[in-house]
Amino acid sequence: MDSALATTDPAEVHAEHGHVSLPQHRHHFETAEQQREAGSFGMWLFLLTEIMFFGGMFFSYLIYRNWYYPAFVVASNQLNVTIGTVNTMLLITSGFCMAIAVWAAEMRKRPLLRTMLILTALLGVIFLGLKSDEYYEKYELHHIPGNNFNISMFTNPAGYGIKEPPLSPDMAQRTQVFFFLYFAMTGMHALHMVIGLGILCWLIRRAHRGDFTAGYVAPVENFGLYWHFIDIVWLFLYPLLYLINRHPLH
């Protein structure tokens, strides 16, 4: 090439940074370090887009909660707070297992990595199972927004044995907005979990082969970021949807 554009020898760069060339190293990256940094930076950016995606729904929630606060309180109290709390704990534990899995991959502990990934997935599956049970409960109560939505529980709570002030029919209709946001937000969250579980299965298979315990941990690490992101979304959803007006001590 020309003289002004001096060159670097790839081998020299490798030696300089003290990196061993891995089979997963892609040719267009100069160093494995560059590849790893690019991958995790890309993942963070992707999570940023996810924040913006959920942000649209959180924004709608903010507006309607301010407008229709009484309806949101009553409707929120009809959610199954026990399942919600158990699910929160399940997800936090799942996130903990994922963190251990990342550590195990870095420490090159293959059996531990495999166990932890399986545990992560298992806890996720239980979460989704409980979630679908909750959805079914809402279906039985006609609390799914749409043509079959039934407001009688909110206009006449005494008839259902619920100690809540009755809402005017107009405000009771607004509970539908709450339930729509509930289904949209938890549904999108669940969809992300289903996708995550799919990726987990693939990771478990590869971890079983020992792909991630020989110095190449990027997929486990990046998936960890994704899984923690889902956890964090739930940590916002849980209080915003379940705990609007709960006072266990009263």
Add this chain to the structure above:
Amino acid sequence: MSASIGSTIVSLPDQSTAQMPKRTYINNEQGLLSWLLTADHKRIAILYLISITFFFFIGGAFAGLIRLELLTPQPDLVAADTYNKLFTMHGIVMIFFFLVPSVPATLGNFLLPIMLGAKDMAFPKINLLSWYLYIIAGAMMLSAIVLGGVDTGWTFTAPLSTHYLNTHVITAATAIFIAGFSSIFNGINFIVTIHRMRCPGMTWFRMPLFIWANYAASLLMVLGTPVLAVTLVLVALERLFGIGVFDPTKGGDPLLFQHLFWFYSHPAVYIMILPGMGVMSEVISTCSRKRIFGYTAVAFSSVAIALFGFFVWEHHMFIMGVSSYSALVFSLLTMLVAVPSAIKIFNWAFTLQKGSVTFETPMLYCFGFMGLFTIGGLTGVFLGSLGMDVHLTETYFIVAHFHFVMVGGMLMAFLAGIHFWWPKMTGRMYPETLSKLAAVTTFIGFNLTFLPQFILGYMGMPRRYAAYPPEFQVLNVLSTAGATVLGFGYMLPMLYLTWSLKYGAIAGSNPWQATGLEWQIPSPPPTENFAEIPIMDHEAYDYEWLANKTRNEVTTVG
């Protein structure tokens, strides 16, 4: 050939000995599959170029039909229903399938890694995935068109789109949702590549301004597009299950839709225009043989446009009953966007001053951009002021305003870029005289089409109607005549660029004597771009460096 254009900087190799390089990204592998499964950013750029050109002509055909219908005051060519579908599909196809991916996905994809001194994008496979998502989205959109079309307007205004129309809204919305993911992945790829793949010595302030502009546009893609995605999901859910988040009868608020939609769709106009501004900086610097005046200011003005672009969306809603105090704030912020845009125009003008300006085709398109974008931008200030907006919004004044920015600005910049980098992409020159004719034709046709629309809008002709009062006919006929000229102007490059693939003069590696890294490698480039990773040891647009380099160089081709 080189003798006939001797007064310009085009330095073609001696045609008796000129030859193409033996191994290029084009002939490195053969067969259709090697293209469809490629991870090479240059090949993906070519795939994009072919597909967006296809959609450009589909969108253009709709535009032609719209103008033809508006030739007469009565809706006699198509019924009002069909007319609604025509302008909707013109808008959707042009915006989501042409303008948004135009420069970033074609020129950006091709040039970004080379300009940074990298071998490829950070995520080559995700890059290919972007193209496939684009194609899937495009196929869905085509099926929506063939099955009967959409008539919501490209804005999908709720509750019109959610309750009152029985056309293929969900198919079109899904297509845009998928196309959105294509542009999100494109944006992520760009940002990571710019952050992590720069060659040694390529500091942030040595990057070409094309990169800065694409960086700013990528930020907008990454932050804005997901909001459009969630909005379209909500529209689809509302249509399918009647859940009422935008439906006032159920407690929803149609204005919320407007907020969410324009939170993306206003920044989207900067996604469309910023990469075009990047092309401008490259071409103007090269064709006036001068470093861009105020490099830092131009670089930061791109970022400033991206930043301000997120805080002006409410100016689309001034007449929709938003609080007048917030309207006041948004009006002020809207006018602030004019500042970084003007910084760019002034700096380009100062670059031309005392430069050795030559008038190649890309430069002609750039002059077109500077004039038309300035008009488009200044009418934007009219529309940003609250009193004027009430009078002018939803009239042809708006239509003329955004076509001046999008077509007069962005499309001119796109064509400038295509001509400028055509020798790099294909290794061959386009025919100079014919292309100058095309550039001038486009400019004349454009002004004839859209200047009358400013007057029509000011006189009160509303947009989106198939019929209009007879006293508006003269101006409408002028506009339709202009559209015909414009269509001719766009057909020409399509034809002669295809012709030049086989018969164009061989360009050599640096026909413009430009300084960018992409011009220091053979045309067309080899698959791996650089035999050895370069070290950037000079500023961008350093023509003295180039002069020193070429003085000591034996001129060879290939």
